Amino acid sequence: MEVILLMGPPGAGKGTQGDKLARARRLHKLSTGDMLRHHVREQTDLGKQAKQLMDAGDLVPDELIVDMVEATVDELAEVRVLLDGFPRTTAQAEALDALLARHQASLTAAVLLDVAQEQLIARLLKRAQDEGRSDDNETTIRNRMNVYNEQTKPLVDYYDGHNVLRRVDGEGSIEEVFARISGVLP
Ligand code: AMP
Numbered sequence: 478m479e480v481i482l483l484m485g486p487p488g489a490g491k492g493t494q495g496d497k498l499a500r501a502r503r504l505h506k507l508s509t510g511d512m513l514r515h516h517v518r519e520q521t522d523l524g525k526q527a528k529q530l531m532d533a534g535d536l537v538p539d540e541l542i543v544d545m546v547e548a549t550v551d552e553l554a555e556v557r558v559l560l561d562g563f564p565r566t567t568a569q570a571e572a573l574d575a576l577l578a579r580h581q582a583s584l585t586a587a588v589l590l591d592v593a594q595e596q597l598i599a600r601l602l603k604r605a606q607d608e609g610r611s612d613d614n615e616t617t618i619r620n621r622m623n624v625y626n627e628q629t630k631p632l633v634d635y636y637d638g639h640n641v642l643r644r645v646d647g648e649g650s651i652e653e654v655f656a657r658i659s660g661v662l663p
Contacts, residue, residue, distance in 0.1 A: 478582045479504060481662065482560045484632065485590035487621045488597035488604070489647050490654060494590065495561040497655050502662075507549055508561040509542055531612055534620035536565055536628060543572040556582045565629045570636075587636035588658055590647035597622070 481504065483491045492508065499506035513531060516524030523545065527537045546563055550556070556577075564570040577583055592600075598618060605613030612621070636642040643661040647654055 478555070478580075479557050479585050480560070480577060480582055481558070481585050482564075482587040482636075483590065484587055484629075484636075485592065485647060486594075486597055486625045486629075487618065488601040489590035489592045490600075490651070491561050491590060493651060494655060494658060495559055497651070498658060499559045501659070502557075502559075504557050504559040505553060506559045506561060507546065507563065509546065509563040509565075510561070512545060512549070513537060532617065534612055534617040534624060536624060539566055539568045539572070542569060546573075547576055550576060550580070556580050564632060567631060567635060570632055584636075584639070584641045586643050586662055587632075587639075587641045588661065589633060589636075589642060589644045590654070590658075591644055592647040594622070596648060 479502065481498065481502075483495050483498070485491055492510075495506055495508065498504065513524070513527050517528045517531065518524070523541060526541065530537050542563065542565075550558065560573075564573050573584075598615075601613055601618045602615065604610065612618075633642065645654065645657045645661060
């Protein structure tokens with residue numbers, strides 16, 4: 478049983494590092510952002526409810542996110558999960574604790590990728606050019622930073638209080654950051 482959570486502001490490298498880590502440790506990567514983008518593409522009810530919020534850089538309501546995550550985790554025979562972009566609020570973190578308790582699982586580590594704010598904006602603007610994500614424009618990026626600072630950052634203290642927080646310097650090459658992450662995991 479292994480549950481690793483990747484935390485950090487938008488542009489910190491959660492997606493890239495999450496892919497590598499999931500492959501290396503044979504974890505099922507669960508990215509709520511990727512799942513939501515899939516729903517938007519498929520124009521499901523959830524996708525229709527989420528699209529405007531995502532385009533504005535606002536969070537999708539907790540109940541919708543928690544239902545979506547629970548449906549996926551319940552499908553997993555063995556709990557080996559890497560969480561990317563979830564939880565993002567205290568309510569989601571509490572729902573995750575309850576979900577893990579139901580599976581007799583606990584969090585292995587919450588890895589926080591630390592990157593300076595100017596670096597983040599530069600990375601996101603570059604990603605906008607490379608990938609064309611509809612929420613990677615400057616106005617939305619600034620809102621996503623604010624949303625992170627106000628709603629998600631409190632989780633750093635939450636996980637520190639649970640003694641599972643591992644801070645990692647997220648600046649440097651993909652390989653350097655990956656080595657640091659691997660170094661803080663059991
Ligand atoms: P991401 O790819 O993780 O940056 O997520 C893209 C967008 O999807 C976010 O800006 C939110 O609008 C939405 N989203 C993803 N994960 C969550 C979550 N755990 N809670 C609420 N909204 C989310």
